[in-house]
Amino acid sequence: MATTAVGHAPTGYAPHGHAPKTGLWSWITTVDHKRIGILYGATAFLFFLIGGLEALLVRIQLMRPDNTFLSPETYNQMFTMHGTTMIFLAVMPLSATFFNFFIPILIGARDVAFPRLNAFSYWVFLLGGLFLMASIPLGLMPDQGWFGYANLTSNQYSPGLNVEFWNLGLQILGISSLAAAVNFFTTVINMRAPGMKMLRMPIFVWMSFITQVLLLLSFPVITVALIMLMFDRLFGTHFFVPASGGDPLMWQHLFWIFGHPEVYILILPSFGIISEILPVFSRKPLFGYAAMVFSGIFIAFLGFGVWSHHMFATGMGPIADTFFALGTMLIAIPTGVKIFNWIGTMAGGSLQFKTPLYFAIGFVAMFIIGGLSGVMHAVAPHDLQQTDTYFVVAHFHYVLFGGSIFALTAGAYYWWPKMFGRMLDEGLGKVHFWLMLVSFNLTFFPMHLVGLLGMPRRTYTYPAGLGFEIYNQMETIGALLLGLSQLIFLYNMIKTWRKPADAPADPWNGATLEWAIPSPPQEWNFNEIPVVHSRDPLWEAKRERGGPLPEPAKVSGAGIHLPNPSFWPLMAAIGVTAIFTALLLIEKFHAVGIIVAVAFFLFSVFKWAFEPAG
Amino acid sequence: MPFETPTLRRLARVGGLACLLALVVALAGCSPDQYPQSALHPRGDFARMVDGLFHQVLFWATVVFVLVEGALIYVIFRYRGKPDDPEPEQTHGNTTLEIVWTMVPAIILAMIAVPTVKAIFVENSVPTNNPLTVQVIGHQWWWEFRYPEYGITTANELHIPVGRTVSLRMGTSDVVHSFWTPQLAGKRDVFPNRETRLWFTAEAPGYYRGQCAEFCGIQHAKMAFHIVADSPEQFDAYVKSMQATGTLTATGAPRPAPAPAGTPVKLQGGAVVKTGLGGPTPTPAGPAPQAAPAAPADTTKPAAPTDPVLVAGNKLFLSKGCVGCHALTAVNVPAGMVGPNLAHIGTRRHIAAGMIENTDANLAHWIRVPQEVKKGVLMPNLGLTEQEAQQLVAYFRALAKQ
């Protein structure tokens, strides 16, 4: 099926080196993890902007009581698409950008374990995203919430293809995530450079690795739930139809057994990014490396045992409530350890206030707030007042925006020079940070209050006189400013794009392997596979040399073996999407569509399997 | 090492954060009239219990917040470095410190956990102090309330006596909803095929707003309701007047729709009736004829109205199809009626599931073009003229006065 990136047999050497690959075809057939990472980043950022636009429409609608800016249907579609887009098409693939580009480099490898499978993951993600987005021009946007609670999603209460776009789209995206998870799991276990022991790996690699485990174990559960819903809707089963004995509560359990680990899938990579940035800009190693690793593992482990804290209001009884409340509180302990270790990393350091550090500190400050409101949810009796209100909306935006997005932005400023060979503008970066921090808090802090004052989530309007008005106005103004801050970032990217390459290999005095190679790296990453002796190999090298390292030279790559480009991953991804499109249109094409799509998929997989990997 | 400016700034920040706590406390101090749906203004024992819990948690959260953010801000200003500074000391950790900051949160969490678990068991208990049982049935997008004890049914406005615990037994006729009156109690979801329960006791007379809290379709936002906490005397009077609607013959026979499977609507037969009226007969499971009115011994109301307002309204109510989904009597209402019960609709303070004030103009508009007021609602625009709508409004008002 697939073979390793770096061949075992000494065949396929390029005696005269590798010419840089250019042109559209080279991107379509690329199996280079760095290019795939960039593709992930560009696509995800675009989806992030779309998701943000959806949020702005929601906020404009809620600016005034009894507003009629959006119809109820459109509003419901917007908040559904906002949640789905941000989780599956923005935050997860933005993390995947950094997995792709940096995991192989950070562990001293030339590529991931399965370069073509990696390309396949990206193409499936892209096509799955487009599948979901296709519902917009067709006017069939999903409108049942990103959580899709049964039995509202049944044919009886949600006729039309809206739910299918969501259900089938998520199944496509699940295939992408699973393929990527298998790939990165194998890469981290098996592709480490000599001396790169597990407990020498950068924390970003560790947290990403744990994320892959969560993906592997949680996505199958949502897949089963989605399949059951699909069978209910397309093939007439009654898994969630109460009239035939089906139990809507079953959906909630399956959904949250996936959904809570998913929360950590969204945040753990960000923990990793912050754990890379803080030491570099404190000029001091990470405080409590082992505690960071094991708290991450502990969080992930507990993450599988607390799903029902999303369901306190369903009336599970005192024993279950107690179990899930205490389990949830326990998670605060490893999370607290992480926060203290980050502060401990900075304490005693020599803080270099560059943009990545601004965002990293912003992350820590905001995540503390999100963590504290998270503990409040664990207080099950009062959660009955908080759940499904804006208090919860405030909480998860503090951890997902104040957390993940701040961290991913920090990562973007930190790694941009390595990815593109150009430094992002520091001045604009700081404007971006301050505007984002202030407008973020203006948007989301009032949500705590308005939630406690009784404003439920997912409501397209509210009457005057409940005391919600002033907070909603603040939130809307904040959201518009927050949108503006993202435009500043976009402007910064474009401006940086247009200037000549100016980034040295090691602009930040980095500690890890990516700063030892040219910016941007050559296709094979390392001219020679490094041997690692410590957790901060580059700092060690610089200390031993007594100063900065010489700028690494670009080489021809002669004698370095590279995997062959392939377009079969894209073909197989089209096959996957075709299968789900055939399911979407099953009323029209019946089994024929599915058979044709499956045949095309199998054909592509066979071509892929028997194509020389190089 | 003293750092004048950072210390000042740090104090300013910490002060700002403390303001947040103050803000919540201040909000709680505001008049509940300003915040009729607020969890910070408890007026029931359940809500008060969890509010107390919240204040404990908020206290600890504020302490942690101030300390941790304070430490962060201190570190930011204290360890600001310059590019040419010498390399700081390369520490990798501190076992003692790490154990301390694992244990301290654990202790704080334990202090939160104890009252939490206690409250979980209280919250999940079944009240035994002679509670008033009410059946709550969620519908897209309104609430049905049934009092088995009195044999009456109403919609969207639940009257309860102050001081007597109310025990809710809840279900839904369609999708999952969540019953939530923040000032009285936390929320509880309602499911098909599964009964959920909730209890609370109102502490003071009042008009408490509640709202569905689980997304349930296009008009989830407009699925509110009110709980009217009456004095015991007022409540008795309310029950009597509702039971009196059983004498109405003006309604025509409510045509019950078949109950969707799994609808947990069962009126308990033989319920105690406090008034002097005849006891309601247990509702038959199948299609029921016009609620066989218990012959009232103490009323002299005519069986058929002669008032022209009543005659005209009755005619419209029958001929325009209202009767197909709505009942005007609160007594012996069969399970599975499609539309909300309209007994004494004329006296309710809000219409359209707690969303609109019950003025003549609003009510007429709502009757005439429900799809404009609440798009997607089951009731179609019936093609009533302005005048017909006004006649129906007058009819409802007149019925309420009887």
Place this chain on the structure above:
Amino acid sequence: MAHDAALDAGHALHPETTTGIDNRKLAIWTFIGSECMFFASLIATYLVYKGKSLSGPTPAEMLQIPLVTFGTALLLFSSLFVVLALNGAQRGNRRQLIIWLGMTLVCGAFFVGMQVYEFQHFVHEGLTLKTNLFGASFYLLTGFHGTHVTIGVLWLATVFVTALRGKLPPERAMNLEIAALYWHFVDVVWIVIFPVVYLMKD
């Protein structure tokens, strides 16, 4: 030691993986871990809905143990056969490889055929996906297992063809080994499903 010491040339290529385990083998194990959650969810669903059907037919009325026991036995034997085939591939014994791999394929194909027959029989008797919760959860669970068996048969058949063409020398035995790992997993899942669905049918 200078800069080169930290980053010195280990090897021009990764001659071996870090753990010494083949990447593909590790990936299959990883995938199997994920699949465990998939089947665990399906089996849990079956158990949760067991006895919750509002109308018949019930598992006790429908399920016939003898035929499926025979199919189960064949599936179990096929796991042994594929081990023998792999042994042949690793030792370069082409005859052993082809015979046992062929036997594996026959067993797998028979199992799929048995399931198709069983499904047809049930539909004829009036149990479909739509009939009740038993029908839905039974077909979903055994159907997805059957799909996995079918994929396994297709995969092993591909390997079989390469073996017939003499393109499976011992150094490429891994191509068979990873398919065999998947095949064992599919068998193991059935060992759970068979008692849960058939033996506990009452």
